[in-house]
Amino acid sequence: xxxxxxxxxxxxxxxxxxxxxxxxxxxxxxxxxxxxxxxxxxxxxxxxxxxxxxxxxxxxxxxxxxxxxxxxxxxxxxxxxxxxxxxxxxxxxxxxxxxxxxxxxxxxxxxxxxxxxxxxxxxxxxx
Amino acid sequence: xxxxxxxxxxxxxxxxxxxxxxxxxxxxxxxxxxxxxxxxxxxxxxxxxxxxxxxxxxxxxxxxxxxxxxxxxxxxxxxxxxxxxxxxxxxxxxxxxxxxxxxxxxxxxxxxxxxxxxxxxxxxxxxxxxxxxxxxxxxxxxxxxxxxxxxxxxxxxxxxxxxxxxxxxxxxxxxxxxx
Numbered sequence: 001x002x003x004x005x006x007x008x009x010x011x012x013x014x015x016x017x018x019x020x021x022x023x024x025x026x027x028x029x030x031x032x033x034x035x036x037x038x039x040x041x042x043x044x045x046x047x048x049x050x051x052x053x054x055x056x057x058x059x060x061x062x063x064x065x066x067x068x069x070x071x072x073x074x075x076x077x078x079x080x081x082x083x084x085x086x087x088x089x090x091x092x093x094x095x096x097x098x099x100x101x102x103x104x105x106x107x108x109x110x111x112x113x114x115x116x117x118x119x120x121x122x123x124x125x126x127x
Numbered sequence: 128x129x130x131x132x133x134x135x136x137x138x139x140x141x142x143x144x145x146x147x148x149x150x151x152x153x154x155x156x157x158x159x160x161x162x163x164x165x166x167x168x169x170x171x172x173x174x175x176x177x178x179x180x181x182x183x184x185x186x187x188x189x190x191x192x193x194x195x196x197x198x199x200x201x202x203x204x205x206x207x208x209x210x211x212x213x214x215x216x217x218x219x220x221x222x223x224x225x226x227x228x229x230x231x232x233x234x235x236x237x238x239x240x241x242x243x244x245x246x247x248x249x250x251x252x253x254x255x256x257x258x259x260x261x262x263x264x265x266x267x268x269x270x271x272x273x274x275x276x277x278x279x280x281x282x283x284x285x286x287x288x289x290x291x292x293x294x295x296x297x298x299x300x301x302x303x304x305x306x
Contacts, residue, residue, distance in 0.1 A: 010156045010160065011152070011155075011156045031155075031156070031184050031188075032152065033152040033155070033188055033191055033192075033204065033205065033270065034204070034269075034270055035270070035271070036269065036270070037269075066177070066180060066181065066184075068181070068184045068185065068188065068278075069185060069271060069272055069274045069275045069277070069278040070188075070270065070271040070272050072257075072261060072272065072274070072278075073261055073264070073267065073271070073272035073274070076261045076262070101173050101174075102173075102177065103174065104174075104177055104178075104181070104282075107254075111254070111258055114258075115258055115261075115262065
């Protein structure tokens with residue numbers, strides 16, 4: 001599949017997928033008003049990508065400084081999608097990256113780990 | 128109109144940031160980023176600033192989504208009239224975010240019930256409640272997960288304060304959140 005690249009705006013993150021390295025990285029703030037509409041094409045793209053892979057590793061790096069409540073839901077739904085793919089045998093590694101001082105982001109990562117027990121989610125403090 | 132009256136009210140109420148008018152997404156972003164910079168320049172604690180930022184976003188996006196007289200532009204972008212202030216309560220020595228907008232009268236009970244329930248929960252229960260709501264998606268709609276008040280309560284150091292006011296047959300909703 002082709003690479004995916006969406007530039008950041010003041011309230012949406014940079015989204016980058018490199019099909020060579022199979023790394024999806026999302027970095028920045030996320031507080032759009034029409035969140036689900038905004039994320040729909042990205043979620044669709046990930047769904048399509050998951051269909052094309054077998055046992056190769058997909059790495060997902062999420063570094064989200066601020067999430068509004070609708071973005072929380074959008075990422076909850078993304079984790080749902082990844083969990084289904086994982087249960088179907090896809091190989092997925094997720095890194096939840098946060099600033100050491102940002103305990104809100106740390107807590108969000110902990111909640112995702114608690115809610116998606118079968119997924120491989122690692123909390124990573126930003127270096 | 129005497130502008131110094133407004134300045135005096137703002138000084139008395141400890142208001143450091145205020146807006147009244149049509150609220151849109153680009154304005155929301157501009158306001159929260161500006162308020163964040165302002166608090167950073169004052170040397171405020173990073174955690175306080177993050178809580179302020181997130182609460183202000185939820186309040187402003189609530190106004191945009193639920194205001195009675197919202198305008199829809201380009202299919203999915205809303206603008207709605209509202210008022211928001213950020214200030215320092217001198218007695219409590221705490222920042223607060225206070226906003227107001229006109230709501231649909233039939234939403235009144237639903238909003239009260241929702242906030243009363245949230246206010247009955249402790250912090251750890253709120254964390255659990257939010258996760259339940261995200262999973263069940265029972266309050267989800269086109270533009271949000273219906274969990275904005277839970278998020279505000281999680282970020283706040285006190286219970287959510289709210290009331291309704293009827294003026295000329297219009298119903299206004301006010302919410303105040305202390306950080």
